[in-house]
Amino acid sequence: xxxxxxxxxxxxxxxxxxxxxxxxxxxxxxxxxxxxxxxxxxxxxxxxxxxxxxxxxxxxxxxxxxxxxxxxxxxxxxxxxxxxxxxxxxxxxxxxxxxxxxxxxxxxxxxxxxxxxxxxxxxxxxxxxxxxxxxxxxxxxxxxxxxxxxxxxxxxxxxxxxxxxxxxxxxxxxxxxxxxxxxxxxxxxxxxxxxxxxxxxxxxxxxxxxxxxxxxxxxxxxxxxxxxxxxxxxxxxxxxxxxxxxxxxxxxxxxxxxxxxxxxxxxxxxxxxxxxxxxxxxxxxxxxxxxxxxxxxxxxxxxxxxxxxxxxxxxxxxxxxxxxxxxxxxxxxxxxxxxxxxxxxxxxxxxxxxxxxxxxxxxxxxxxxxxxxxxxxxxxxxxxxxxxxxxxxxxxxxxxxxxxxxxxxxxxxxxxxxxxxxxxxxxxxxxxxxxxxxxxxxxxxxxxxxxxxxxxxxxxxxxxxxxxxxxxxxxxxxxxxxxxxxxxxxxxxxxxxxxxxxxxxxxxxxxxxxxxxxxxxxxxxxxxxxxxxxxxxxxxx
Numbered sequence: 001x002x003x004x005x006x007x008x009x010x011x012x013x014x015x016x017x018x019x020x021x022x023x024x025x026x027x028x029x030x031x032x033x034x035x036x037x038x039x040x041x042x043x044x045x046x047x048x049x050x051x052x053x054x055x056x057x058x059x060x061x062x063x064x065x066x067x068x069x070x071x072x073x074x075x076x077x078x079x080x081x082x083x084x085x086x087x088x089x090x091x092x093x094x095x096x097x098x099x100x101x102x103x104x105x106x107x108x109x110x111x112x113x114x115x116x117x118x119x120x121x122x123x124x125x126x127x128x129x130x131x132x133x134x135x136x137x138x139x140x141x142x143x144x145x146x147x148x149x150x151x152x153x154x155x156x157x158x159x160x161x162x163x164x165x166x167x168x169x170x171x172x173x174x175x176x177x178x179x180x181x182x183x184x185x186x187x188x189x190x191x192x193x194x195x196x197x198x199x200x201x202x203x204x205x206x207x208x209x210x211x212x213x214x215x216x217x218x219x220x221x222x223x224x225x226x227x228x229x230x231x232x233x234x235x236x237x238x239x240x241x242x243x244x245x246x247x248x249x250x251x252x253x254x255x256x257x258x259x260x261x262x263x264x265x266x267x268x269x270x271x272x273x274x275x276x277x278x279x280x281x282x283x284x285x286x287x288x289x290x291x292x293x294x295x296x297x298x299x300x301x302x303x304x305x306x307x308x309x310x311x312x313x314x315x316x317x318x319x320x321x322x323x324x325x326x327x328x329x330x331x332x333x334x335x336x337x338x339x340x341x342x343x344x345x346x347x348x349x350x351x352x353x354x355x356x357x358x359x360x361x362x363x364x365x366x367x368x369x370x371x372x373x374x375x376x377x378x379x380x381x382x383x384x385x386x387x388x389x390x391x392x393x394x395x396x397x398x399x400x401x402x403x404x405x406x407x408x409x410x411x412x413x414x415x416x417x418x419x420x421x422x423x424x425x426x427x428x429x430x431x432x433x434x435x436x437x438x439x440x441x442x443x444x445x446x447x448x449x450x451x452x453x454x455x456x457x458x459x460x461x462x463x464x465x466x467x468x469x470x471x472x473x474x475x476x477x478x479x480x481x482x483x484x485x486x487x488x489x490x491x492x493x494x495x496x497x498x499x500x501x502x503x504x505x506x507x508x509x510x511x512x513x514x515x516x517x518x519x520x521x522x523x524x525x526x527x528x529x530x531x532x533x534x535x536x537x538x539x540x541x
Contacts, residue, residue, distance in 0.1 A: 032116075035115040036140060039112035040143065040147040042104070042108040043112070043268045044147060046104045046105045046108065047105065047152075047273055049101055050161070056094070056161075057094060057159070058159060093482070095483060095485040099482065101274070103478070105273070106270050109264055112268055116263075116264065117262075119137070120137055137260060144263050148247055148263075148267030149244055152240050152244055152247075152273055155240070155273070156240060156277070158278050161278065163453075164202045165280070166232060167200065169212075169280075170199060170220060170231045171199045171201035172212065172217060173221040174195060174199055174231075176217055177221050181359050184209055187206040187207075187208075215285075217359075220235075223238065236277065239277070239280055239285075242285050242287075243287075243288075246292075249288075249291045250266045250464075251267075253291075253294065253295055253428070254463060254464070263463060266460050266463040269460070271452060271455055271456055271474055272284075272460060279453060281453040283453045284456065286316040286319055287456045287457045287460050290308075290309075290312055290319050290460070291457075291460055293309050294436070302335055302342070305339060306339045306344075307343070309322055309326075309343045309346075310342065310344070318454070319457070322436060323343060324439050325406075325409035325435035325436050325439045326339060326436075327409075328410050328435070372449045374449050374450060374480070375451070375480045376447060376448045376450055377503055377507060378446060379447065397446065398442060401445075402442065404435075404438060404514070405439045405442075408435035411431040411432075433464045433465040437461050437467065451480075452477045458473075469509055469514075472510070473510065476505075480495065480500075482495075482496055
């Protein structure tokens with residue numbers, strides 16, 4: 001009887017513990033769910049704020065155009081032709097409003113990421129509930145994916161308010177459709193008087209021919225072919241499809257690597273969402289090319305990987321640097337040659353078709369880098385050293401970073417060789433992802449011009465391996481939009497220095513993080529080699 005009582009007591013205690021743990025898990029799940037739901041709703045709502053910002057921008061721009069010197073205030077801002085609410089917002093600054101939008105979306109993204117990550121950590125601590133936790137993470141991933149797609153779709157119909165590049169895109173496309181060469185003719189050419197009156201390209205671009213590669217020009221032409229009334233809408237739809245495709249491929253990549261916990265970093269990224277749907281930048285296509293290349297690499301499709309990189313280069317030059325880590329990561333010369341050759345053939349074919357159509361695809365890319373300067377703290381610092389010192393320092397920084405890329409990527413070789421031998425998908429190691437991130441960052445780091453939308457490919461790849469330094473750079477970069485305060489109201493392009501200083505601080509943090517990671521890796525490797533060489537370890541059973 002005593003044994004029976006004891007058995008019943010133990011059983012009761014077990015039931016109580018299970019019930020308590022279940023109650024605790026339900027409480028944690030509820031807290032996590034509401035935090036995630038709030039951040040997802042917040043992302044969609046703040047993204048929808050673009051419609052309102054677009055209307056404010058339109059009214060401010062129109063007031064600036066119609067104003068006269070008498071109607072302007074002492075600082076040159078137009079104080080007439082505005083209702084009281086818009087006047088108040090204009091005084092606060094269009095740039096500040098854009099910064100607030102980016103910051104709010106960034107916070108929502110980080111909260112969603114934290115909530116999923118924290119919930120996963122709870123699941124790992126309770127092994128008996130791993131199955132249910134895994135199912136919850138999967139459901140949450142689909143919810144995040146849906147919210148990311150919705151945040152992109154709600155921007156359809158928004159007029160650009162952070163950049164007028166889309167007007168340049170469409171006008172270049174229209175020039176090509178008329179049979180003229182947009183690489184040789186500038187927008188202020190007398191032959192384009194009638195087209196300028198209809199399409200109204202940006203005045204600040206008037207003196208320069210196009211600088212975009214052939215595939216970009218082809219995409220511009222497709223959008224412009226439907227006419228002035230529908231061209232921008234078609235272009236926006238094309239960009240949205242490209243962004244959703246990038247998101248879907250990243251979802252598949254993260255799922256294959258058991259990293260769906262990081263999905264919010266790409267699904268809810270303000271850089272990706274706003275620069276695609278509200279600013280309408282062509283970088284959405286180059287981002288898609290880079291993500292598609294990594295997806296094909298993971299599936300051991302080297303030729304398709306090279307083709308994706310080639311198509312990316314035909315859209316924007318940045319995807320070319322992705323060849324560097326992927327070549328280093330190959331374990332055989334034949335595979336490396338296959339990858340490079342497929343990319344070169346794709347690029348050559350694109351330029352050959354362009355030349356056959358009577359276009360000379362050089363344009364004003366050299367003039368752009370010669371005349372433009374924006375958000376480039378390293379370039380500004382090095383130019384103060386003099387010409388020879390500038391070249392030497394820039395080469396030293398670049399070669400050092402390339403060496404790090406090669407070292408990190410080469411550590412992928414053994415993993416890739418094993419996967420190919422077993423006819424399996426190749427896992428993208430953290431070292432290879434870091435090498436890809438660094439390779440994409442190098443040209444942006446040393447460039448004399450860095451606009452926020454240039455970071456879109458990095459914003460996509462950060463989900464594969466979250467990097468605090470990279471997240472900081474992505475979070476700081478939108479502060480450069482303060483330049484819109486004077487540009488929207490008065491057409492004065494005068495960037496402030498404080499956002500550049502913030503970006504320089506983020507760069508410094510990234511450099512210190514890279515040094516710390518290298519020292520930590522070296523210490524671990526030294527300890528491991530010491531243990532292996534120890535006689536006690538060598539002969540121990």
